[in-house]
Amino acid sequence: MTAASEGIARPALTEGAADVGRRVRELRERRGMSLSELARRAAVGKATLSGLEAGTRNPTLDTLQAVAAALDMPLTSLLTSPTTLRGAAVQIQVLRVFDDGPVTYELCHMRIPAGLAQRSPAHHAGVTEHATVFAGLLETGPVDAALRAGPGEHVEWAADVPHTYAALGDVDVEASLLIRYPRGGL
Structure with a gap:
């Protein structure tokens, strides 16, 4: 093995990172959660989360899973289409x-x-x-x-x-x- x-940290998505970022922001705001609070709960850097939401960062699978878990949601709830x-x-x-x-x-x-x-x-x-x-x-x-x-x-x-x-x-x-x-x- x-x-x-x-x-190795590889980007999780080949396309659609901006759509995922918009979706994460929407779900976070719907919950009344600040960027800092979600970053803390997901144990990811605030700059990483900010870049994800802005669509300037392509997240790793681990980051997406951590954000979904912090929001108590399935991973696919962050995606706009099957991928x-x-x-x-x-x-x-x-x-x-x-x-x-x-x-x-x-x-x-x-x-x-x-x-x-x-x-x-x-x-x-x-x-x-x-x-x-x-x-x-x-x-x-x-x-x-x-x-x-x-x-x-x-x-x-x-x-x-x-x-x-x-x-x-x-x-x-x-x-x-x-x-x-x-x-x-x-």
Whole structure:
């Protein structure tokens, strides 16, 4: 596994950063939250958040996840359309978002190149993730209690703690990822 991949900060979006910034500002203001308060809750720099809202910064996946968690919302609530998001190792293509009363589900296709890994920040309270592997060997779940799954296997975990994703071995991981979010405060 490439340890360097855990520290690489890549922009999450190939396009649409300005739209995401406008959406973050709208959601923050709707909650009556100052820029400083959201930056503190998300544990991101105020300058980073300001640049994101202004559309002059393309955020990392970790930044988007931290902001969504601080707003108690699904990640896709920050996006204006389904898209592909990239982290240090993980590439996620949002296929569909389902709103089912008190719960929102994000269905994604996940790809992790062989030998790469990344750590993701905690989602808001009650969020769970469910992965079904089609190819490769996936190691995922809470950082201190990672799970493994191969082709045809399914794993699930509480994602309201820092968690990890890794493609073990020499085959890229291809999997579905279903993220279940209990309804936040909006």
